Amino acid sequence: MRKKDYSISFVRFIATVFIILCHMYQFFNNGLTFWFNVAVQMFFFISGYLYGMRKIDNYGQFLCKNFKKLLVPYYLCVFIIGGIGFIFAGDTCGLHDLAKLMILDAANNYMPLHNLWFIAYILLCYIITPFFNSLLDLLEQKKTWIMVLEVVALMFGVFVFFEHYATFYKSLWILCYLLGILYHRLIVNYGRIQKQIFVTVLIVSVLITNGIDIYMELTGLVPSAGESVAVFLKFHDFGHVLLGSLLCLVLAYLYRWIFKDAERTPKWMTGFLEWSDKYSYDIYLVHQTFILGAFSFYAFIPSVPVASICIVITTIIAAILLHKLSDGVFKVIK
Numbered sequence: 564m565r566k567k568d569y570s571i572s573f574v575r576f577i578a579t580v581f582i583i584l585c586h587m588y589q590f591f592n593n594g595l596t597f598w599f600n601v602a603v604q605m606f607f608f609i610s611g612y613l614y615g616m617r618k619i620d621n622y623g624q625f626l627c628k629n630f631k632k633l634l635v636p637y638y639l640c641v642f643i644i645g646g647i648g649f650i651f652a653g654d655t656c657g658l659h660d661l662a663k664l665m666i667l668d669a670a671n672n673y674m675p676l677h678n679l680w681f682i683a684y685i686l687l688c689y690i691i692t693p694f695f696n697s698l699l700d701l702l703e704q705k706k707t708w709i710m711v712l713e714v715v716a717l718m719f720g721v722f723v724f725f726e727h728y729a730t731f732y733k734s735l736w737i738l739c740y741l742l743g744i745l746y747h748r749l750i751v752n753y754g755r756i757q758k759q760i761f762v763t764v765l766i767v768s769v770l771i772t773n774g775i776d777i778y779m780e781l782t783g784l785v786p787s788a789g790e791s792v793a794v795f796l797k798f799h800d801f802g803h804v805l806l807g808s809l810l811c812l813v814l815a816y817l818y819r820w821i822f823k824d825a826e827r828t829p830k831w832m833t834g835f836l837e838w839s840d841k842y843s844y845d846i847y848l849v850h851q852t853f854i855l856g857a858f859s860f861y862a863f864i865p866s867v868p869v870a871s872i873c874i875v876i877t878t879i880i881a882a883i884l885l886h887k888l889s890d891g892v893f894k895v896i897k
Contacts, residue, residue, distance in 0.1 A: 569818065569822075569828060569832070569833060569836050570814075570815040570816075570818040570819050571609060571612065571613065571815065572836035572837075572839060572840050573814060573815070573818040573836060574605065574609055574810075574811050574814045574815050574818075575606075575609055575839065575840065575843055576836060576839040576843070577605075577814055578602040578605035578606050578609065579602070579839070579843050579846055579847065580602075581599045581600075581601065581602035581605070582599070582600075582602035582603065582606075582678075582847065582850070583846075583850050583854075583874075583875075583878070584599045585599035585600045585602060586678070586850065586851050586854045586855055587854055587861075587871065587874070589854075589855065590854055590855055590859060590861050591861075600803070601803055601806050601807045601810060602807075603681065603736070603807070604736070604739050604803055604804050604806070604807025604808065605807045605808075605810055605811050606681070606685075606847075607684075607685075607688070607736055607739040607740040607743065607807070608739055608740070608742060608743040608746075608807055608808045608811045609743060609811060610685060610688060610740055610743060611688070611739070611740040611741055611742060611743025611744040611745075611746075611747070612743035612744070612746060612747045612811070613743075613747075614689075614692050614696075614743075614744060615696075615743065615744040615745070615746070615747025615748050615751075616747055616748060616751050617696075619692070619693045619696070622693050625689070625692075625693065626689060626690065629686075629689045630686060630689070631893075631896070633682060633685065633686060633844075634682075634686075635889050635892050635893060635896075636844065636845055636848055636885055636886070636889040637667075637679065637682050637848065638665075639885060639888050639889060639892070640676070640679070640848045640849060640885060641661070641664045641665065641676065641679070643885075644675060644676060644849070644852050645660075645661050645664055645673065645676060648673060648675060648676075648856075648857065648858070649661060651857075660673040661673070664676060664679065667679075667682060667683040667686070668683075673856070674851070674855045674856035675851055675852040675855060675856035675857070675858055676851065676852065677851065677855075678847070678850075678851045679848065681847070684733075684736055684737070684740075685740075687737065688737065688740040691737075692744070695741060695744060696744065699744070699745075699748060733800065735797070735800045735801055735803075735804050736804075738804065739804045739807065739808065742804070742808055743808070743811075746761065746808075746812075749761055762812060765805060765808060765809050765812070766809060768805050769802070769805045769806050769809045772798065772801060772802030772805055772806075773802045773805075773806055775798075775802075776798070776799055776802050779795070841886070842879070842882045842883060842886055845881075845882035845883070845885045845886045845889075846878055846879070846882040848882070848885065849878055849881040849882055849885060850874075850878045850882075852881070853873075853874045853877050853878055853881075854874055860873045860874050860877070861874075
C-alpha cells in the first residue's frame with residue numbers, strides 16, 4: 564500500500580485556516596479577505612491533484628461514492644443550520660434561500676451558508692474528472708512537445724465552454740482543479756526538467772499577474788465601469804488561481820523539507836493531520852455560520868479575540884457533531 568502523503572494534508576490544513584481567517588476578515592470588511600480567500604483555489608488544486616492519477620474503472624460507482632461523501636454532510640448542514648435560521652432568523656433566511664441551498668444553487672442570500680457554493684463546483688469537477696483523465700491518457704501517449712500544445716488547447720476549450728455555455732460556473736475555478744490534475748500527472752509521468760519548467764512558469768506568472776493586480780489597486784487604475792471591469796475581474800481571478808496553485812506547491816515543499824521522510828515525521832504531527840483530514844470538510848461546511856450573518860459571535864461579543872476563540876471552539880464542536888451524524892446516515896444507506 565502506498566504511504567500517505569502528509570504534505571497534502573498539511574496544505575489542506577493551511578487552506579482550512581486561511582478560509583476561516585478570510586471570513587473573519589470579511590466580517591470587518593478588511594482588505595486581507597481577498598488574499599486569504601486564496602484558500603478556495605488551494606482546495607480546488609488539492610482536489611485535482613488527488614485525482615490526477617486515480618484509476619476510475621466504474622464511472623457510476625465513482626460518482627455515487629463521491630457524491631454521497633459530499634452530499635450527506637451538506638444536506639445535514641443545510642437542514643440543521645438552515646432550519647434553525649429559518650425559525651429563529653427568518654428575516655435573513657427565507658424559503659427561497661433554503662430552496663436554492665437544496666438544489667446547490669450558489670446564488671443564495673443566506674450568509675451563514677453562502678460558502679456552500681463550493682460544493683456544486685467540486686461535484687462538477689468529479690463529473691468531468693474521468694473524461695479529462697482519459698483525454699490526457701490519449702495525449703500523453705505521444706510523449707512529444709506537441710502534446711503540451713494539445714493540453715493547452717484542451718484547457719482553453721474548457722475555459723471557452725464554461726465562459727459561453729455554462730456561465731453559472733466560473734471557468735477559472737474549474738481550470739484550477741484541472742491544473743492540479745495536470746501537475747500530479749506531470750510529476751509521475753515526466754522528468755525533473757518538465758517539473759522545473761512548470762514551477763518556473765507558474766512562479767513568473769504569479770509575480771506578473773499579482774504584481775499588476777496590486778499595482779492597479781494601489782494606483783487607483785482599477786476600472787469601475789464598462790466592459791473593462793469584466794476583463795479586470797477575470798484577470799484578477801486568474802492571478803488568484805495561479806497564486807493558490809503556487810502556494811500549494813510551496814507549502815508541500817516546505818513540509819517535505821522539514822520532514823524529509825515519513826519516518827522523521829513526529830507522531831503528534833501525523834496524528835494531528837489525520838484529525839484535520841477527518842474533519843476539514845465538516846469544518847468548511849459549518850464555520851461561516853459562526854462568523855457571518857445572524858449567528859455571528861462578532862455580532863454579540865464585544866471582544867474580538869474572545870469572539871474569535873469562541874468561533875474556533877464552536878466550529879470544531881459543530882464539525883465533530885456533523886461528522887458523527889453523517890457517519891450515522893452512512894451506516895443506514897451503506
